[in-house]
Amino acid sequence: MEIKILKNIMHANQRLAQENRQLFDERKITAVNVMASPGAGKTSTILKVIEALRDEINIGVIEGDIASSIDAEKIDRLGIPVVQINTGGGCHLDANMIGTVMPDLNLKDHAILFVENVGNLVCPSTFDLGETIRMVIASVPEGHDKPFKYTSMFEAADVIILNKVDLMPYIDFDKDSFYKGIRAVNEKAPVFEVSCRTGEGLDEFIGWMRSIVK
Amino acid sequence: MEIKILKNIMHANQRLAQENRQLFDERKITAVNVMASPGAGKTSTILKVIEALRDEINIGVIEGDIASSIDAEKIDRLGIPVVQINTGGGCHLDANMIGTVMPDLNLKDHAILFVENVGNLVCPSTFDLGETIRMVIASVPEGHDKPFKYTSMFEAADVIILNKVDLMPYIDFDKDSFYKGIRAVNEKAPVFEVSCRTGEGLDEFIGWMRSIVK
Numbered sequence: 113m114e115i116k117i118l119k120n121i122m123h124a125n126q127r128l129a130q131e132n133r134q135l136f137d138e139r140k141i142t143a144v145n146v147m148a149s150p151g152a153g154k155t156s157t158i159l160k161v162i163e164a165l166r167d168e169i170n171i172g173v174i175e176g177d178i179a180s181s182i183d184a185e186k187i188d189r190l191g192i193p194v195v196q197i198n199t200g201g202g203c204h205l206d207a208n209m210i211g212t213v214m215p216d217l218n219l220k221d222h223a224i225l226f227v228e229n230v231g232n233l234v235c236p237s238t239f240d241l242g243e244t245i246r247m248v249i250a251s252v253p254e255g256h257d258k259p260f261k262y263t264s265m266f267e268a269a270d271v272i273i274l275n276k277v278d279l280m281p282y283i284d285f286d287k288d289s290f291y292k293g294i295r296a297v298n299e300k301a302p303v304f305e306v307s308c309r310t311g312e313g314l315d316e317f318i319g320w321m322r323s324i325v326k
Numbered sequence: 327m328e329i330k331i332l333k334n335i336m337h338a339n340q341r342l343a344q345e346n347r348q349l350f351d352e353r354k355i356t357a358v359n360v361m362a363s364p365g366a367g368k369t370s371t372i373l374k375v376i377e378a379l380r381d382e383i384n385i386g387v388i389e390g391d392i393a394s395s396i397d398a399e400k401i402d403r404l405g406i407p408v409v410q411i412n413t414g415g416g417c418h419l420d421a422n423m424i425g426t427v428m429p430d431l432n433l434k435d436h437a438i439l440f441v442e443n444v445g446n447l448v449c450p451s452t453f454d455l456g457e458t459i460r461m462v463i464a465s466v467p468e469g470h471d472k473p474f475k476y477t478s479m480f481e482a483a484d485v486i487i488l489n490k491v492d493l494m495p496y497i498d499f500d501k502d503s504f505y506k507g508i509r510a511v512n513e514k515a516p517v518f519e520v521s522c523r524t525g526e527g528l529d530e531f532i533g534w535m536r537s538i539v540k
Contacts (some may be wrong), residue, residue: 149445149468151363234415254363279496284523
């Protein structure tokens with residue numbers, strides 16, 4: 113009985129994700145589902161892309177958080193279309209939430225839409241939002257062993273960012289091990305090493321972002 | 327119907343948590359449910375307590391991870407009783423898992439039992455394991471805004487550790503804001519500022535750990 117319920121929920125989510133995907137296709141929106149641990153740098157990464165590309169590409173943001181509108185306010189201050197979803201305890205965004213808020217987001221066609229998921233390296237990986245790209249952000253202080261422990265997240269990624277590389281000198285981070293962990297579950301996703309704080313590595317990443325626009 | 331199912335699951339968990347609590351009481355085991363984001367320093371904190379107190383207090387560890395036995399191996403190397411639970415995708419430990427592995431853990435009475443939960447600042451907060459103490463570990467690189475965003479975790483905490491304070495000079499961390507966020511939802515929990523890497527602040531924390539032993 114429990115299994116049956118779970119199947120129904122997943123089925124509904126997949127149907128709604130498909131509707132989102134169709135909407136994104138029709139409107140030439142590249143939807144990027146940004147997933148990471150709390151504090152890995154999801155908002156910082158989005159802000160850096162906005163800063164670099166806002167004059168050439170339409171950008172909008174859907175912010176997911178359990179509580180607060182701290183991140184949405186940061187985006188709003190830049191004059192970028194943003195909607196905040198508060199899940200009220202929920203550990204991930206789902207396709208229904210995205211479909212529901214899309215009409216409220218004043219986003220033009222031919223755009224990048226960032227969907228910042230709830231800070232959680234587990235649950236968001238199993239909920240399709242209809243996104244075009246699944247972006248996973250890891251950060252140096254979290255340690256190099258994360259791909260070995262949170263396999264489904266790294267397996268699902270279309271692109272992986274390693275943020276906070278400026279902290280490398282102060283942390284025992286084994287980069288070879290980190291890459292081994294990724295490649296054990298994901299052969300293809302490009303990995304960009306960046307620091308949103310110092311700007312290191314961002315040019316290459318921004319170039320890649322430019323390349324994925326529909 | 328979904329709500330009914332959810333109630334049943336929670337009810338079962340609470341009954342099993344109560345059984346665990348009774349076992350811990352009878353055996354004078356102080357069970358510490360250690361919760362944090364991935365990479366905040368759960369295992370490092372446990373290792374520091376083991377190092378400091380193993381000659382005076384019995385200590386055991388239940389390790390929770392989605393995959394891998396990396397952390398359990400670190401504990402086992404010290405000759406401390408440890409059992410690894412792999413949740414196989416599950417985003418939290420539950421009371422049944424703890425009750426099931428307790429007979430396999432070669433732990434004496436009058437002990438501290440660390441239960442290292444899955445790295446996740448959301449879901450574990452809502453599952454009672456029958457623990458004596460709920461320990462939440464935050465870390466400086468995650469940023470000062472986490473108590474505002476992950477309120478239920480900080481609200482549920484009996485003790486809060488702020489780890490990686492050695493990285494404070496390299497990060498924009500507003501300590502006043504961090505404490506404001508905590509005190510907005512939790513008036514009582516003591517907060518210890520430590521660095522497992524440099525040892526800073528550990529003496530005071532270890533003293534507190536000594537004080538909670540049954």
